[in-house]
Every structure is written in structure tokens, then in C-alpha cells.
Amino acid sequence: MKSIFKALAIAALAMVVFAVPGFAGDTIKIGSAGVISGDLAPYGISALRGVEIAIEDLNAKGGILGKQIELLVGDDVCKPEVSVNMATKLVSDGAQMIVGHVCSGCTIAANKIYKDANLLVVSPASTNDDLTLTGEHPNFFRTIAYDGAQATLMTNFVKNELKAKKVALIHDKGDYGKGQMELAQAAFEKLGGVEIVLLEGVTTGAVDFSAIVQKIKRSEAEVTMWGGYHSDASKIVQLLKKKRVDTIFFGGDGIIGDNFTNLAGKYADGVYATGPNDTSSNPLYQELAAKHQKKYGEDPGTFFYNGYACVQALSMAAEKAGAIDSDKMKAAMYEIKVDSPLGPIGFDKNGDVIGAGFSVYKVMDGKYKQVN
């Protein structure tokens, strides 16, 4: 009896040893991580589709360094605790570079795993400043402008275009939303002439937001800035209108796109938000939009083009480095110029994108229109 156990134990050990992954086969594995289920799924799915189409295009042209690309997909449900497990799985499945994550909180949490595994990470959507500005994530790049740039644009617009003297800053207490409002606060202080009358966090998914809405009203803020995602924003916008509060609602890229306008319906009109530049005149952009329409029967979502650009950047860096080697590829990342659907982009020494910025949009007749 005992010997059987011993044999089993040895067999189990042997299996563990042979299961060690990471030896490059004849394909290159790109891990795509992001939220593809739950209420923020539209953001992650839009990025994932960008990645998928980019890989199809590359494979049709012969792949990277003559090898075909294989896609590994992970879903973090926008929860940092899930993202760590998911990142570990991608790494153990043999991912050699990562596109992701979408939610900033997840990227921060999961990057510890990628950093230890020495993998390059390019995110299509995580905008939190800490990712590039603290230097704690040397393996991190992104194809979307960071919150600081967004905050400067927002605050300048609020002061100079909307001529507001009093603003309320409301956020959802998350990494993304709270970070955005803290940056806006700092930017307003630097700018001067605008008084912050309220800075508060709310519980995401709460049953009722009427107390905070009354508070905004009492503060007499001319502009209410929101750091967070579309579902809470839609609740607050509706209550503001229903309670006849005279304030302009202004959000970040967390509320840009059809998700918000569908949810808030007629109450969405007059809402401002900042989002990535409109590059719809770019020929590659138009080509991809047509491809997406053909494949999925609808227009691309928020981060589709950013997702596409992530894969382009990684493949260019690999070609330039001449090998799938994170250190060489990282050095190449600073030098490449990518002809992406977002226009020609590159990366600065922090890993932030150069050439893809933000614009201000306003909801008119249920659709976001660029206003600056």
C-alpha cells in the first residue's frame, strides 16, 4: 500500500516538473487581459476586439519575426483581486507579452506578476498616473493619454470655456475615479480662480444618491465633475435633472461612449466628457471601422483602436529588437513610430503615449459630439 502512495507521489512530482511552461514554441503568445464580463464589459470587449483584429491582420502578413501569433484571453471582471490570479494564469500559460488591463486598479495589482515574470505590458485603457509617473512599473506602456493630461484639459475647459467659478468634484472612491478627481483638484489649484466647493466620494452601486445630489445643489457648484464609470454617473445625472439642480455634469473617459448615453437616455443631453481625440479621418481608422462592422455587425466600442495600437506597438518593438526579449523590446519601444489608427504614435521615457490625446465632447441629441 505504502509503495503505491510513494509511486503516486513521485508521479505527481514528475508532472509538476514537466508542467513548467515558458519554453517558446513555434507561436508567439500574446496575453490579452481586461474586463470582459460584468457591468464594465463593454470597455474590455471593445479593446479585446481591437487586439483580435490586429492579430488577424499580423498573422495574415506572416506574424511577428516569421512566427504566427496566438492569443490568450483573461477576464479580470475589473476586480484587482481577480486580476492577480488571472495574471498568474496568463504567465503560467506562457504569455510572452501582455495587452491590458482595462481598469487601472487591476493593472496596478496585476503588474506585480508581470514585472516578476519580466513581461512587457501595454494597456489600451488604464489611465491612472501612478502607472507611469512613479517609476514603479518600468515594464508598462500605454496607448491612451494619462489622467494628468486629461485633468489639465478638463480644468482648463471648465475655467475658460464654461466660465465656472465654483465646482464640485465627486468620485466613486476607486483608483480610477478618485485619482482623476485628485488630479483635477491639483490642476485647479495650479490654475487658480476656480473654487472647489465640494470633494466627495460615493459608494458605487448605492441604492440612492439623492443626499449627495442635494449636497451638490447646496454647494451651488456651476460644474459637477465626476470621476468614475457610466452606471453611477447615469444615476447621479438623472437625479440632478429630476431635482432641478442647475449644474453642468462633466466626466472623464469613464463615461464616454454609447454605454452612458443609452443608460441615461434623455437625461444625458448637456453632459460634457473628455475622451480620446476623434481620429476618424485616418485611413487605417476607417478601414478598421469597416472590418469591425463586417465582423461584429456594429460600430467599434470605446477602446477598440487603442487595443489595435497596443498589438501594433508590441509587434514593431519585437521586429526592431529582432527577438522576443523583454529587455531588448523595451529599449525598442522608446524608438518606434507606430502608424496606428490613432495617428502616428510613439512612447516617452515614462511609457506614456506621444501623439494620442484627449478632446472634450458634449452630449447633443443623445450622441457625444466633439466641441473643442
Place this chain on the structure above:
Amino acid sequence: MRWIYITIGVAITGVLGFLGIREVVSDPVYFLELLLGGLTRGSIYALIALGYTMVYGIIQLINFAHGEIYMIGAMTALIVASVLGLWGWNAGVIAILAVVFAVVYSCAYGFTVEKIAYKPLRNAPRLSALISAIGMSLFLQNYVMLAQTPEFMPFRSLIPDFAFWEPYAHIMSSVELTIIVTTVIVMVLLGILIKFTRIGKAMRATAQDKVMAALLGINVNQVISTTFVVGSATAAIGGVLIACHVGQINFFIGFLAGLKAFIAAVLGGIGSIPGAVLGSLVLGISESFFTGYFWSEYEDVFAFSILVIILIFRPSGILGKHEAQKV
């Protein structure tokens, strides 16, 4: 030892009272707005808390699937309203039919959940029924997520902006007015049902002593089913009302609302119907004031602190009967 607590209590109350009165006098409209907002929120909690407290009163079970019944009510109303809206029906008819369907559907779910998940465990240890309840809650959440969608869906308000209410709409919206009025009507109807009807009498008897009630010829199983059905109906009404208020729903809304309502029921004294209503109003109004006068970041911290403080001094809730028992 006791007088120390009393002194501290009086000091805190005095300071808060002084600050409170100063705030109220300086801006009475704001105070009124917060009070009414709190009443609205409390009313919603109360509609859900009733289900928890009634079920607990009769079979000493905490029905964790109750929040999901509330969510199913809102979902049904959304589906019915969307379909009838496509057919171009009159808005008033749509509102009534959506509520009726939501109530009927939720009642059916409440009834079935009891038959499937709790009845077979009637004589099992209480912990088994509790686990079964949590399982039912997860099952229903995931079922709705898979059968419908995981995303938030817009819920167009079934309640129009009343023209006569327009002068006061900045203090309290038409939907909030409807919520408070509906809750009062539901409470009165429920009071009549329990105090004056045969089935109400049977419910009270079953709550006091299940075995004795059965010996006297009361069909205990039927009474328990009725309790679940009534609780589900009030939860469904709450679900539709809050969906009209915030304008969106998804499969997960039952969790937080159910949790808050459960706290409200415990706060008021679980098992007691007036207790559930009182606990809900206390919770709703104090949350609203806390957000309004202090910081909304700590709204939930405050809500749970109230629960802890009240349970320290009154372990069975504000109106609960004191009895020693294990949970």
C-alpha cells in the same frame, strides 16, 4: 460604570444636538430635503425589510434570497414595460400592468423558492436552511445574469413628472413622492391584513407557536407560503419604485439593497413588523443626514456603526423582544 456611559452619551447628544439645531436654523430647506430624501430611502428599505422580518418571525430563517426577489420584480417590470412600450400602449396602463406583472412574478418566485429551498429543510438544523438561502441567492443572481445580461440596462421611469408637483420638484422629485405615498399605502394594507383578516390571525398564531397553531387546525405550510408571497409582493413594489428613481437595473442590484434592508430589519428588531419599518426609516434618514452634513465617503461606515451601537444597548433591536438564542 453605568453613569460614565450615561455622561458620555449625554455629552455627545448635547454637542450633536447643538450643532444640529444650528445647521437646521441656518438652512431649513436643506434640512427638509435631506429628511425627505432619507424618508424615501427608508421607505424602500422598509418595503424590502418587511419580507425579511415576516419570514424570520414565522420560521426563524433569514431569507438571503429576498434581495434577489426584489431584483426579479424590477427586471419583470422592465421587460413588461419595454414590450408594451413597443406596442405603443398608454403610459398609465403600462405602469399599472408592469407593477401587476412584477408583483405576480415575484410572488411566484418567492413561493417557489420556499418550496424548493426551505420546506425540505423545515426540521433540519437552522444553519442548513441559512446555507440553502445563500445558495438560492447566488443561483438567482447568476441565473438572471445568464438569462438576461450582465450589463446595466436603462429603466425608463414609469412615473411621469406630475405637473401639480412642479413647484416642489426641487425639494423632492415626483418619483420620491410616489415612493413615500405607495409605501404608506402598502403599510396600511399590510397592517389590515395582519390585524383583521383570518390569514393574518393565522400568521400571528404560527409566529407565536408553530406546533400549537397546527394542533388548532391551522395549515402551517399554507401560512408560511402566504408569508413568503406577501413579503415578495412588497419587495417587488420596492424594486419597481427604486428602479424608477435611479433609472437603471442589473442582476446585482438585489445584493446591496437586500443587505441594507436586512440591517434595517435587525436594527428595528427582526421578527417585528413595526420594528422593520422603524429600523428602515432610522437607517435611511440617518444615512441621508450623515451624507448631507458630514462625508458621503463614510456613509456605509456610519450605517454599520449605528447597527453596532444599537445592538450593544438593545441586543434584540429597537422593538425586538428580548430572548436568549443562538444563531
